[in-house]
Amino acid sequence: MMIIDFKMLEREDKPVLDKFFHARYYENSHLNFTNFYMWRTPYHIQWKVEDDVLYMINEYDGVLASRQPFCEPEKWPEATKKILAFFEEQGRPVYLMGLEKDYAAYLQGEGQSLAAFDVKDDRDNADYVYLAEKLITLSGRKLHSKKNHLNAFHKLYPQAEYLPITNDLIPACRKELESWYAMRSEDLQNDPFIGYERAAIHEVFDNYETFQLKGGVIRIDGRVVAFTFGEALNTDTAVIHVEKADPNVRGAYPAINQGFVEHAWSDMTYINREEDMGLPGLRKAKESYKPEKMIEKFNATVKGA
Numbered sequence: 662m663m664i665i666d667f668k669m670l671e672r673e674d675k676p677v678l679d680k681f682f683h684a685r686y687y688e689n690s691h692l693n694f695t696n697f698y699m700w701r702t703p704y705h706i707q708w709k710v711e712d713d714v715l716y717m718i719n720e721y722d723g724v725l726a727s728r729q730p731f732c733e734p735e736k737w738p739e740a741t742k743k744i745l746a747f748f749e750e751q752g753r754p755v756y757l758m759g760l761e762k763d764y765a766a767y768l769q770g771e772g773q774s775l776a777a778f779d780v781k782d783d784r785d786n787a788d789y790v791y792l793a794e795k796l797i798t799l800s801g802r803k804l805h806s807k808k809n810h811l812n813a814f815h816k817l818y819p820q821a822e823y824l825p826i827t828n829d830l831i832p833a834c835r836k837e838l839e840s841w842y843a844m845r846s847e848d849l850q851n852d853p854f855i856g857y858e859r860a861a862i863h864e865v866f867d868n869y870e871t872f873q874l875k876g877g878v879i880r881i882d883g884r885v886v887a888f889t890f891g892e893a894l895n896t897d898t899a900v901i902h903v904e905k906a907d908p909n910v911r912g913a914y915p916a917i918n919q920g921f922v923e924h925a926w927s928d929m930t931y932i933n934r935e936e937d938m939g940l941p942g943l944r945k946a947k948e949s950y951k952p953e954k955m956i957e958k959f960n961a962t963v964k965g966a
């Protein structure tokens with residue numbers, strides 16, 4: 662069996678990856694070109710298409726991992742064999758990460774004929790998914806406090822305006838981004854991921870039209886105080902990649918959250934706001950918006966390997 666000959670992910674690879682990610686209904690927020698491209702540097706993300714199967718690997722802190730094969734389910738057995746052969750050739754332990762529920766179930770069932778897969782739920786990386794309508798209306802007792810924050814924002818800043826991101830607004834978004842990071846300069850020293858994210862956002866702005874994203878800003882007296890961008894994840898769900906707001910502007914986060922969904926995604930049923938990474942503060946914030954459902958992700962190793 663030929664071992665997969667991977668190549669580094671580049672901007673020009675978007676049409677190829679889009680084809681595979683749009684071919685089936687994927688719910689995992691990571692399964693789109695934008696997400697992989699934004700994090701390609703720290704994770705050394707590589708890919709290869711063979712026999713109409715997309716293979717992807719990444720490596721971080723010395724740990725090599727494969728994503729599930731992206732293809733029709735009937736191709737899973739042969740594709741999984743190739744992934745196992747790749748790890749064997751590398752002399753590295755088998756590790757598959759960020760798996761969708763149906764492929765994880767395959768590994769736990771029929772896939773056991775290939776290897777003794779040990780599949781575990783990864784709660785820290787489960788995605789929070791909300792009803793778009795509820796994020797727009799903030800109706801009901803459970804979201805009452807969110808509605809109050811939004812009302813307070815509009816009362817404090819009646820001049821605030823929502824605008825879709827255009828090339829003309831990108832310099833103002835960059836300025837707000839740098840202001841946001843300046844307030845977290847100490848975090849930048851302690852958390853390399855914040856620095857990677859900062860560079861990735863600037864890179865998205867460099868290639869904004871290429872990425873075919875939707876974005877929005879909240880502007881007050883000519884200054885962008887919040888911005889966000891995302892894209893369609895599948896046929897009924899949008900994924901929010903980035904959301905930044907000035908924490909000193911009361912209600913700026915609820916305002917950009919609500920405004921973006923209302924103006925850009927009212928035709929979608931669900932909004933995927935990604936995972937909490939096991940961070941207590943982020944988990945509390947995401948749970949406070951009362952998710953409609955969680956998208957489980959799974960990791961798999963091979964027992965005794």
